[in-house]
Amino acid sequence: MLEWITGKKVEIIFNEKIFTGSTKKTVLQSAIENKIPIRYNCGSGVCGQCAITLNSGEVKSNNKILLACQCYPDSNINISQKV
Amino acid sequence: MSKIKNWGIVTPSQSQKIRNSYEKSLFPSRFSSWLTGKAHSEKRLNTIFSWWSYLCVVLAAFFMGLACLIYSQLITVQLAGTLLVLFSSRRLAAVVIHQAVHHRLSGNEMIDMLIGEFCAIITxxxxxxxxxxxxxxxxxxxETFATKSDPILIFLETCGLTHGMSKSDLILGLWSCIFSPFFHFKFMVKRAIHNLNFKRPVRLLFFGVYYALLVFEMYSQNNISGALLLFLGLILLYQISAFVEICSEHLWFGNTEERRNTEYFYADISWGRFCGLPYPAVRNNVPTWYLVNLFYHLPVRLFILVGDLPQHDFHHRHPIVVNWTNAIELRNEAIGTIVENEPRYLEVWGLHNAIGIVFEQLSQKQSFVNQCTINAD
Incomplete structure (x- = not known):
């Protein structure tokens, strides 16, 4: 019922680790909440440290380069980040 | 004596003993945690502030300070107003605007931007x-953190503090800047240029309206001493506070080539900067301990290491923490839940010691904190 506030639950596969995220939370937020190690720094889409690659699924993002702190999953997604 | 003692860097366990020794004093535990910037090991005293209540209190202090300076002719009230303006403007800049650029003030990008711009204009x-x-x-x-491309280091270099100078020259440079009219003029012009940006007409309009109102009120009250004291608080003392703070913030030029490629590149060149000293074992030293706390560490905490600046290293390790008003407790928690391969936290007690470490590094060609971490073991 409160899906329009909390968002829809989605499954995120990040570097082969699976966790649950939400369409209303950035990928970075969901990763941190699930204690998934992810490289990031400023959290505001400027430093570029949290750049990720989308392997499958859909995300909402205004940037050309996908940044975990700026993109919201639209469906179940599979993403990766170079270590 | 080990090098660590000379540099003033202590391990979290040594540091915890210093903080816990405050329990022997007459200071309430909550006050001790705030004053030192370090939480007690067992008593969990979460902050009473949320982001919005913190913002409201700081803004109220700022405008109350302005009101004292504009509408009162009593010099004592005006002096209190100057301190309020300094107290609040430093918090607005170093805490509120800082969290806003990370989108961690309210968590909403647009709200954070509007609050951030408003605070930047009024300060x-x-x-x-x-x-x-x-x-x-x-x-x-x-790639750029604590290197010559870091804007803070560029600023320090323009102030004359640079790599390779002797420690005594750096200390002399620090004091020279504090009292130099040239330093204050350059700093003030830099602040003015940021605000007089004709490419951003809406912001410029707000800036113009705000300062026109301020000048009009000052003029209509014919309050020259108030205007001078506002200049003292918002320009001169603010600049001294910001300058002294950045002189102690990180191990400038410590981000070496090999460190840049590591996950924790910022960890051993950042530290917790705490205000205080161990409670004396000898009874005769107790009055001095109170005097040092009240007349050195307290003013530093009120006007220089404001807000979550004592836990600035925690911010670099966890930059997008939402509950940043509770950084004192969160940092202590993080020390206990350090992940594999994460370097240990470093802690320094006393602003003078933090500045000493930074100047020690600036005066050397090689970075030395890795060595310091090894010695601390």
Whole structure:
């Protein structure tokens, strides 16, 4: 019922680790909440440290380069980040 | 005596003993945690502030300070107003605007930007947009953090403090800047340029209206001493506070080539900067301990290491923490839940010791904190 506030639950596969995220939370937020190690720094889409690659699924993002702190999953997604 | 003692860096366990020794004093535990910036090991005293209540209190203090300076002719009230303006403007710049550029003030990008710009206008500080680039893109990037491309280091260099100077010259340079009219003039012009940006007409309009109102009120009250004291608080003392703070913030030039490629590139060149000293074992030293706390560490905490600046290293390790008003407790928690391969936290007690470490590094060609971490074991 409160899906329009909390968002829809989605499954995120990040570097082969699976966790649950939400369409209303950035990928970075969901990763941190699930204690998934992810490289990031400023959290505001400027430093570029949290750049990720989308392997499958859909995300909402205004940037050309996908940044975990700026993109919201639209469906179940599979993403990766170079270590 | 080990090198660690000379540099003033202590391990979290040594540091915890210093904080816990405050329990022997007459200071309430909550006050001790706030004053030192370090939480007690067992008593969990979470902050009473949320982001919005913190913002409201700081803004109220700022405008109350302004009101004292504009509408009162009593010099004592005006002096209190000057301190209130300094107290609040430093918090608005170093805490509120800082969290806003990370989108961690309210968590909403647009609200954070509006609050950030408003605070930047009223404190006459760098505009939100350019600060965001300077801070997030350059200060938080492994390639440029604490290198000659870091905007804070560029600023220090223009102030005459640079790599390779002797420690005594650096200390002399620090004091010279504090009292130099040239330093204050340059700093003030830099702040003015950030605000007089004709490419951003809406912001410029707000800036113009705000300062026109301020000048009009000052003029209509014919309050010359108030205007001078506002200049003292918002310009001169603010600049001294910001300058002294950045002189102790990180191990400038410590971000070496090999460190840049590591995950924790910022960890051993950042530290917790705490205000205080161990409670004396000898009873005769107790009055001195109170005097040092009240007349040195307390003013530092009120006007220089404001807000979550004592836990600035925690911010670099966890930059997007939402509950940043509770950084004192969160940092202590993080020490206990350190992940594998994460370097240990470093802690320094006393602003003078933190400045001493930074100047020690600036005076050397090689970075020495890795060695310091090894010695601490």
């Amino acid at each position: 006459f500080s760098q505009d939100f947009k350019s600060y965001k680039v300077d801070h997030c893109k350059l200060h938080h990037s492994p």
